[in-house]
Amino acid sequence: MILELVCPAGTPAALRAAIDAGADTVYCGFRDCTNARNYPGLNFDTAEMAEGVRYAHERGRKVLAAVNTFPRAGDPEPWHRAIDNARVAGVDAVILADIGVLDYAQRKHPDLRRHLSVQASASNELSINWFRDRFDIKRVVLPRVLSVEQVAALVRRTGLESEVFAFGSVGPMSEGRCFLSSYMTGLSPTSEGACAPASHVVYKEAGDQTLSQLGGVTLNRFGKGEPAAYPTPCKGRYVTHGRASYLFEEPVALNAIDILEELRDAGVTALKIEGRQRSRAYVQEVVGTFRKALDAMERGEAAVANQLAAVAEGGKETHGAYKKGWR
Amino acid sequence: MQRAAAYAAALSLIPTPVLAPMVRVLNRTLRRRHPGLVKEFGRLDPAVVYITLTDVPHRFKIAYGNGRMDVAVLTGTDPPPPDAAMRGSLATMIDLLEGRIDSDAMFFTRDLQVTGSTAVSVAVRNTLDREVIDLRDDIAAAFGPFERPVRRIGRRLDGIAGWARRQAIAFHRTLHAEDAPPRDLAAETDALRQEVTALTARLAKLDVRQQKRADRPAVGAA
Incomplete structure (x- = not known):
């Protein structure tokens, strides 16, 4: 099985850069709090996303729209609009976390493919299978808390496509449930993006x-x-x-480039590169490097040299939970 | 990097009163050639960002919002403080402008320093990253009907800059050749002699081991 390379795009220019660098699929979000990278000057309006979809489809690639934050009480409209606009833009799937948003998407656009965001924090088969059975999700993005063996077990027991993080930031291992910054900003990270x-x-x-x-x-x-x-x-x-x-996390980047074969053998469907908030130069470099590594692996050639430390947070890299002994 | 060094050298020679109108022309060219960039800056909340170059004696400002985007040279009378300030070498800023480097990576390594409103800096960074910019093309386009000869001159200057850099390196080496520490040929000979002796001894041991293995009867032999 060939691993699908899923890459970030914070801007239309980054989307084109990712496609040109060898991404199979690009994920992006709208210009508001409905996605987990809500930064000024970043993201897409509906027309830009439609144009990105056209660019990708002409080259046989796909685009996913992340609508993966949690609606504020009494204000679901931005999330509903984002789902509708993703449909209008013609994306291949939406990445969702909140059960209310999943429910809306399933009812309003039943034929729009749904992926479960890492923000849903579904990390065991009971949880994943519930999302699968209730909302007919086709793919789960697994949290960065699992070893390779655990990933393999989940793939076997859920029968779903799985997407795992291959490069990017490492958080405090409570994805979609972390509220640390809200104590300092008064803003919910899961609702404000x-x-x-x-x-x-x-x-x-x-x-x-x-x-x-x-x-x-x-x-x-x-x-x-x-x-x-x-x-x-x-x-x-x-x-x-x-x-x-550094009491919680060292400034260090997850990099799984030298365990790609293990992830493939675990039954993983897709590798996710994190970093919609990063520049198109980052996208070009990381996507290009992983493309070469995946192609080399498929040809049975020697591994590609890892030269991504320069774009890694803190200039350091880790296998994260994939190789950690603690549980 | 080489091009940036040439730009830095050239910019350093130009006095501010001369540079200011040149940048105004470049600003008009940017607006004409990159309407998408102006539109994106125009939809942001109004702000002013100062850019300090660590290797050029000029500072610049970007003012945007309310449908506008303006780049200008800072003069001594420009009032501080701006909403945000960025500080880095000209090479870093050009690479950032042209999308060749990742500003987060520059920040991680401290090659780019940002102060003031981070929201403003992030907005500028992200907005610039939306647009594909080639500064040399834009500078050449600023010369209007003389664009093509300016491009030729630019390419020639790049070549000259490269040649001058190589000559400077060679000249530097020549100048400092006498300062290089003298080689201790006797010590080098001793070291090589020791290495040859060690290798000879190792070879002899391998020969002995191979001979013993050849003399030993094969396992299972009658």
Whole structure:
């Protein structure tokens, strides 16, 4: 089985870059809180998404629309509109997390393919099978908390297509359930679509150091030449017992490029590259590298050299839970 | 990188009063050649961003919002502070503008520093990334009917810049050849001699081992 390469696009230019670099499928979102990368200047309006779909389909590729945040109480309209607009744009599937949004999509557009977003945090067969049986989802995006063996077990027991993360950020392993940043910003990361809203992030120069702050709380300070991290609470450096350290997560990127065969043998359908908030240069580099690696694997050739450290958060990489011993 | 170095050298020679009208022409060209970029900047909340280049004695500003986008050279009378400020080398800024590098990666390695409103910086970064820009094309287009000769001159200057860089490196090496530490030929000879002796001994051991293996009767032989 050939692994499908699913790649991020924050802008129409990034979508074209991903397709040209070898993406089989591109995922993107609308310009509002209905997707989990709601940043200023990012994302697509309906016309842009339709144009992206046309560009992809002409080249035999697919486009997915992420509508993967959770509606605010009493205000489902933006989420309903996003589903309807995804349909108008002609996307190949929608990526959904909230059961109300899944229900709306199934009832209103039953023939629009539905994927279960990682934001739904479905990480066992009981949960996944419920979404499968209730909402007829065709694919599940698995959270970054599972070992390769667990992924294989879920693929066997659910009978669904599975999509796993191959490159990108590593969070605190509670996808779709993390509210850390809401304590500092007053905004829900799962409803507003950003766990570090740019409006609440400040960088300050302090002597020869840079401070990163979220909602007035200092999360980190970097010296000259020291790699920086995203200004999220999970990547903050906190002082305990007189020592500053990364208590939750080190600034490090997930990179599964050298375990592609294991993931394929586990029965995985698709590999997801994270990073809709990153530039098209990032998209070109990461997608191009994974395309070469997948093609080399299919031809039975030696693995492609991993040269992605330059675009990795903190300049460091990890296999994350795929190889972790803790459970 | 080479092109940026040539630009940096050229920009450094131009006084601000001369550069300002040139940038105004470039601004008009950008608006004409990239209407999508103007539209995208125009739909953002109004803001002003200062751009400080670490290797050029000029600063620039981008002002946008309310349907407009303007790039200008900063003068001493421009009032601080802006909504946001970016700081990096000219090469970093050109690569960023032309979409060749990832600004997050630049931020992780601190090659790009951002202060002030992050929402404004992120909006500028994302909006620029939506548009495919080739600064050399835009600069050439700013010369109107002289676009083609300017392109030829640009290509020639690139060639000259490359040639000059190679000559400078060679000249630098020549200048500092005398400063290079003298080779200790005696020490090098000693080291090589030791290496040959060690390799000879290792070879002899391998010969002995191979001989023993050849003399041993094969397993199961009668």
